[in-house]
Structure formats: structure tokens, C-alpha cells
Amino acid sequence: MKRTSFRRVVVPGVAALVLTLAACGGGDNSADGEGVAGKVAVDGSSTVYPMSDTAAEMLKEENDSIETSVGFSGTGGGFEKFCAGQTDISDASRPIKDEEAAVCADAGIDYTELLVATDALTVVTHPDLAVDCLTTDQLVTLFEPGSKVTNWKDLDASFPDQEIAGFIPGTDSGTYDYMAADVVEHDSEALRDDFEVSEDDNILVQGVAGTEGSVGFFGYTYYEENADKVKALSIDDGNGCVAPSAETAQAGEYTPLARPLFIYVNNAKYNDNAAVAEYVDFYIENLETIAETAAYIPLNDEDYSATQDALAGIKG
Amino acid sequence: MSLATRTASDAVTASLTGKSKDRDVRSMVFLGALWFSLFFGVVVLLALIIDTAIAGAPRFDLQLFTEYESRINRDGTGFRAGILGSVWLMATTALMAIPLGIGAAVYLEEFADKKSRVARIIEINLQNLAAVPSIIYGMLAVAIMGLLGYVYKGIVLGGAFALALLILPVVIITTREAIRAVPSDIRHGSLALGATVWQTTWRNTLPSAVPGIATGTILGLSRAIGEAAPLLILGLATVRDDPTGIESKVTALPIQIYNLSAMSQLEYQVAASAAIIVLLVLILGMNALAIFIRNKFQRSW
Structure with missing residues (x-):
């Protein structure tokens, strides 16, 4: 008898959980049939994180089929993952160090450095x-x-x-x-x-x-x-x-004390994964709005056109 | 105070000397020290909860649950991704840890030769595993995900591996205790009627132990739901999509809290405080469920 009463509690509970999961899963992920779909993985500096995350949120409002994840494990930790090919884009609050660049080179990862904002330390x-x-x-x-x-x-x-x-x-x-x-x-x-x-x-x-x-x-x-x-x-x-x-x-x-903030883009991922290209293009195109939304200092015109040139150089 | 004094001392002193030592200065001081120890932890906890609740009060609204983390609309930032992510992680963790944990516990209690050296080594290591810092399990999960060939590890499966490994020792230990609490008369009765050890375990011992197992598992899960460290090692990041399967990118409530509480903007710190209360309610709810199951289905033989 005891067992029956136990089942009466647990079975509906489990069923409710499964239904909840199913209901949540069926949410608003459906592709709208147009535009680019895919996944983008960003990680790195927690200082640049608010900007890259703003870019992800704004892009999502335009194109819901691109799934972006933006991590915040620090500039060094970000480069470790980036040079192991685990992420597509790495946020950095300083230029890449020689030893980090060597790891990337050994793994055969070509990257492009894009200046995205200035921070006044x-x-x-x-x-x-x-x-x-x-x-x-x-x-x-x-x-x-x-x-x-x-x-x-x-x-x-x-x-x-x-x-x-x-x-x-x-x-x-x-x-x-x-x-x-x-x-x-x-x-x-x-x-x-x-x-x-x-x-x-x-x-x-x-x-x-x-x-x-x-x-x-x-x-x-x-x-x-x-x-x-x-x-x-x-x-x-x-x-x-x-x-x-x-x-x-x-x-x-x-x-x-004015220091540059960068994103590093994996060239091969940019050219092979349309979602990565879409994200980076959107990011640079709306750089000023993104910087202001994230409460950062936008680039001056000269630096901005240099960043645009660098972006144009990725397309192999 | 006198009530507690009586319960503590009456049983011993009263029966020995026939009179209460309630007024003894030294025993009063000692009792005061005990009360202080008891209340110190409770008071600190209460102060923390009340402080957090006050800080998060402006954000106890629906958006907290329905919206994603937002940079564009800071006041409307929500924990939808974290809450759904935590639910998915818990469900997957439970699916992994419960069968494994119960299997291991049944083997150790009912089938293994308890005097063997191997069983003793396993016994000691189980106790040690329960005390391993959670971040170590995160590193183990990274290794497992690497072996499985996942490049991006911040997905439901990765997080569930870490959390399942984390609670496995707890599940095994509590399940063993629950099985041990089933009187051997029941096993003997079943065996005497000609059932095999397997049939006895499956049809008699395990069903009788289910309330204890459920309680232990829920307590294990309520520890897992508050963990951030092993998930950070896996690289869980901010996402704005609901999980749809075990390979979906995911975030968790503690991760979102950790991230938002370090942001410069006050709105995020307020939202993080509100989310801490949500997490606390979840954990308290799970613990309450565990206590309910224990009280309702507990039987004495």
C-alpha cells in the first residue's frame, strides 16, 4: 500500500517535469526560414564581455537563429581556449602575448585582431x-x-x-x-x-x-x-x-592609461561558419551603438576605419 | 532557557542526585555558550538572507523569470536562461546519477563481499570523494567531454557530467544507508521462500528503501543546483536561447548570479540579489520536499 501512495506522488511529479521541459524546449528557437543560422562561441576578457554580449543581444533581436554564447573567463583563459580551437572569437583587454601567439601558430590557427573600443584605466x-x-x-x-x-x-x-x-x-x-x-x-x-x-x-x-x-x-x-x-x-x-x-x-x-580593447577572430571560422561572419560583421558595423550601450568609449574615426579595413582583410 | 536546561540535565543529574542543577553558575555559563554557538550561525544566515532580499526587492517581478539577461534594457534583465538551464541540468544530472548511484549502492550492500580488501578501499574512497572540492569534478568533466570529442563544452551534457560526478558519492552513501535500514528479516523471509538474491533485492529490499533513496537524491540535487565552480571550469557562458536537448549550449542560475553581481551597473546587482533569493527558495523547496518524503513514507519495522 505504501508503495502505491509513493507512486501517486512521484509519477505525476516526473510527468509534470517532463512536460515543463518539453514546453520550454519548444519555445522560440524556430528558424524564421531566412538569414543565417548557426552557433558562435565567444570567450575571454571580462572587461570586453559587456560589449560582446551587447552585440550578441542586438544580433539576436535581428536574427533569432544565431545562437551566441559569450563567456567571461579572462583574457588569458580566453586565448587558451581560442588557440585550442574551442572558441571562434576571443575578447582581450590587451594584445595577445608572444607565447600565446606561438600556441595559436602551433595549432595552425590564423586570427585577426580587431580594435573595438578604448577603455580609460x-x-x-x-x-x-x-x-x-x-x-x-x-x-x-x-x-x-x-x-x-x-x-x-x-x-x-x-x-x-x-x-x-x-x-x-x-x-x-x-x-x-x-x-x-x-x-x-x-x-x-x-x-x-x-x-x-x-x-x-x-x-x-x-x-x-x-x-x-x-x-x-x-x-x-x-x-x-x-x-x-x-x-x-x-x-x-x-x-x-x-x-x-x-x-x-x-x-x-x-x-x-587609455588602453585598447580587442576581439580576436579566428579567420578560418569566419570564412567557414556564416554565423561567425554574421556576428563579427554586425559587431563592427554597429560598434558605436554597442560601445555606448555597454557604457564604453567608442573608437575615434581613424581607429574605426582601421578596424573596418582589418575586418575586410579576413575575407580570404 | 529553563526548558532546554531541564531536558538536557534532568535525564542525567535528576536521576542521579534527585535534584536539578539548574542554578549552578558554571552550567549556566556553559549553556549560554552553547546557545551562542547555536544562534551565531542562524543569525548570520538570517542577516545575509534579509540583506539580500532587501537589495533584490525592487526586482521581484515576472520579468525576472521570463526575460533573458539584457544589456539594452538593464532594468528588465531576467534569469530565464539560467532557470531553464538549471532545470535541464538537474534533470540530466538526476538521470545520470540516480541509476549509477543506486546500482553502485545495491552492489556494495547486497552483493559485494564486505570483508574483501577491494570493498574496504571503495568504502574509504567513497567517503573521501564526498569531500572533494567541486571544482575538481569540473576538471574531470572537462576531460570526459574532451574524450567524447566535444569542442565546446558548455552544453547540458558537460554540466550534467560535472554535477552527476559531484553528487554520485552522496547518492551512493545515502542509498546504502537506506538499504541497510531495511531489516534483514525481510530479506531472510524472501530468501526462505525460494527467491534469488536478485529477486529479493529488486522486489523487497529496494522498494522498501525508496523513501530513503529519494530523500538522499533530492538533497544531493539541491547541493548541485547551487554549484557554480565546476560549471565555470567547463566554460558555461551567457546564452539567450532555451535549451532544446542535451547538446544545447546552456547557462545556470548560479553562473548568471556570479556574472551579474560583478557588473558595474547597480541594476545588475539588484537583479542578482533577487536571483539569489530565487535560488534559495528553489533549494529550500527541494530540501522541504526531501523532508516531506522522509516523514510521509518513513516506516518503522
Whole structure:
């Protein structure tokens, strides 16, 4: 008797589950009979992810038969999958490294680098700190490995007597790589290791906003969203103090912290898989709208036409 | 407080000395410490849940369930892909883990020679497997998918492999306990009537153990549904298509939460908080179902 009552509960339950699955499965995947269908796999930098994901969402509104997946496993992790042929497109917040390019070459993967946007890496401090501008040299002294600077007045006599607390991105991020390799340019390609580290930029924002004398850096979008909680420093690279903004980054004035964001396209997949070609073409065609929707800084005209030329070069 | 004190001490002290030691200072301090330990975890959990619920309150709407993740319309971002993905993953995981787990448990309990060295090694390893970090199972699933020749591994099958491997030890251990709880009188009765060991297991032991097996399996699945690490290793990404089969690209609720909570825009963090509550309700619901099944179908011999 017990068994019967058990069955009475379980069987309808299972049936309901199966029906739900079937109902969900039959949803809106039906091809509309026109246009391109297929699958596109994108992975890589979590910084570029919002843009590539915006492109995927906008493309889906136009063509529902292209199934795009956009991952966020980081620039390095993205290239690993890309050079193993597992993804069609790799997002990157820095150019491909020589050793990564060698892996791609060994696997016989030809790729094209497309510049898609500019990011202004933003150095921020606690809003009450009486420091507004750093020279590039001071920036290097502050972040270089083994740095002995622990008080703002060590950096410049005019700065306040205030202990420094640092909050910086983790070593896996392209943001850390860029600061280490392209700004600090120390041989070890590392930054000082006594600062607080987090892979989650929102944690960095909270750290900087909640600690007096704090300093940190992250992508411009995170600053823009939190401009009321933290203060952005201007950077003096020899031509006076330049504040991070869409205009200064676009015009190439915000050096050395304006960094390029790329997508890498697998040439063979672009030419063989119509869905990949459709996605990349759509992405580049609507680049400005996509960048703005994802709250990134669009390319200037010169860079945009260079990207268009590079795209035209893929078609073999 | 005195109620608990009585239940704890009465049984021992009262029967020995004939008087309660309720007023003893040291026992009161000790009891206070115990109560603190008990409530510390509960209070932290409650604070977290309430904090998350308040953060996610603006987004408890229908769109949370019906819409995909959206960059164009941030306020309307939803977890449709994650919820459906998790349902598909759970169903596939259950299909893989339950037959394998029950098979292994039946063999170990009813057929294997328990004194043999092999059985003992398996026994120890089962306990160890249950404690292996979930990310390791993700790596195993990547290897399996690679061997099967899948280039893109973020599909239902890959995720289900990882989660099935993850809950297999739990399913085996709880199934063994359920089988062990069936009194040997029942087996002996069946065997004495001329049934084979196989017939006895299939017709008597297993049906009697079903409530225990169901409870253990549901608890295993409710652990699997909250896992993100092994799925991230597999490369589950953001998708905007409902799964249609085991080879469909898929995402899961915890993956979407992980991704959206790290976004700079506040709208996504609010949506992620709301989704955390949805996930919690799902898990609590599954646990409640497990408790219900246990209470309703439990029998005592």
C-alpha cells in the first residue's frame, strides 16, 4: 500500500517535469526560414564581455537563429581556449602575448585582431584625499614591485600626511597585466604585492570608498557608475594633468592609461561558419551603438576605419 | 532557557542526585555558550538572507523569470536562461546519477563481499570523494567531454557530467544507508521462500528503501543546483536561447548570479540579489520536499 501512495506522488511529479521541459524546449528557437543560422562561441576578457554580449543581444533581436554564447573567463583563459580551437572569437583587454601567439601558430590557427573600443584605466582615491593629479613617474613609483611608498607625502612633499591603502585588481585580469606591463614596465611584469587584491571590481570600489587615504584602479565604467563614491585622479604624462573621460581617451590624450580593447577572430571560422561572419560583421558595423550601450568609449574615426579595413582583410 | 536546561540535565543529574542543577553558575555559563554557538550561525544566515532580499526587492517581478539577461534594457534583465538551464541540468544530472548511484549502492550492500580488501578501499574512497572540492569534478568533466570529442563544452551534457560526478558519492552513501535500514528479516523471509538474491533485492529490499533513496537524491540535487565552480571550469557562458536537448549550449542560475553581481551597473546587482533569493527558495523547496518524503513514507519495522 505504501508503495502505491509513493507512486501517486512521484509519477505525476516526473510527468509534470517532463512536460515543463518539453514546453520550454519548444519555445522560440524556430528558424524564421531566412538569414543565417548557426552557433558562435565567444570567450575571454571580462572587461570586453559587456560589449560582446551587447552585440550578441542586438544580433539576436535581428536574427533569432544565431545562437551566441559569450563567456567571461579572462583574457588569458580566453586565448587558451581560442588557440585550442574551442572558441571562434576571443575578447582581450590587451594584445595577445608572444607565447600565446606561438600556441595559436602551433595549432595552425590564423586570427585577426580587431580594435573595438578604448577603455580609460582610472586611478581612483578616497573622495576626501587632497591629491588630484599624479605624474606617470609617481604612478610607477606608487605601484612598482617592492615600492616603499606607504604614505602620500613620500610621493610628493605637497601631498597630505596620510597612510596609503591600495586596492587593485587580481593578477589574472588584463587590467592588472596592462598596468604592470604597459605602465609600470617593470621586468617582472608585476605590481607591488602589499596591496589588497580582488577580482571583483565592485569590491575594489567599496574598498576605496570606505578607506581614508586609499588608492585603486579599474576600468572607466566602474568609475563612471561610482563617481559619487570615489575620486578619479588626473594623470600627467608630460603634457599637464589630463582627467580620464571619453573625450580624452578617444583623442589619445589620456596617456598612458587609455588602453585598447580587442576581439580576436579566428579567420578560418569566419570564412567557414556564416554565423561567425554574421556576428563579427554586425559587431563592427554597429560598434558605436554597442560601445555606448555597454557604457564604453567608442573608437575615434581613424581607429574605426582601421578596424573596418582589418575586418575586410579576413575575407580570404 | 529553563526548558532546554531541564531536558538536557534532568535525564542525567535528576536521576542521579534527585535534584536539578539548574542554578549552578558554571552550567549556566556553559549553556549560554552553547546557545551562542547555536544562534551565531542562524543569525548570520538570517542577516545575509534579509540583506539580500532587501537589495533584490525592487526586482521581484515576472520579468525576472521570463526575460533573458539584457544589456539594452538593464532594468528588465531576467534569469530565464539560467532557470531553464538549471532545470535541464538537474534533470540530466538526476538521470545520470540516480541509476549509477543506486546500482553502485545495491552492489556494495547486497552483493559485494564486505570483508574483501577491494570493498574496504571503495568504502574509504567513497567517503573521501564526498569531500572533494567541486571544482575538481569540473576538471574531470572537462576531460570526459574532451574524450567524447566535444569542442565546446558548455552544453547540458558537460554540466550534467560535472554535477552527476559531484553528487554520485552522496547518492551512493545515502542509498546504502537506506538499504541497510531495511531489516534483514525481510530479506531472510524472501530468501526462505525460494527467491534469488536478485529477486529479493529488486522486489523487497529496494522498494522498501525508496523513501530513503529519494530523500538522499533530492538533497544531493539541491547541493548541485547551487554549484557554480565546476560549471565555470567547463566554460558555461551567457546564452539567450532555451535549451532544446542535451547538446544545447546552456547557462545556470548560479553562473548568471556570479556574472551579474560583478557588473558595474547597480541594476545588475539588484537583479542578482533577487536571483539569489530565487535560488534559495528553489533549494529550500527541494530540501522541504526531501523532508516531506522522509516523514510521509518513513516506516518503522
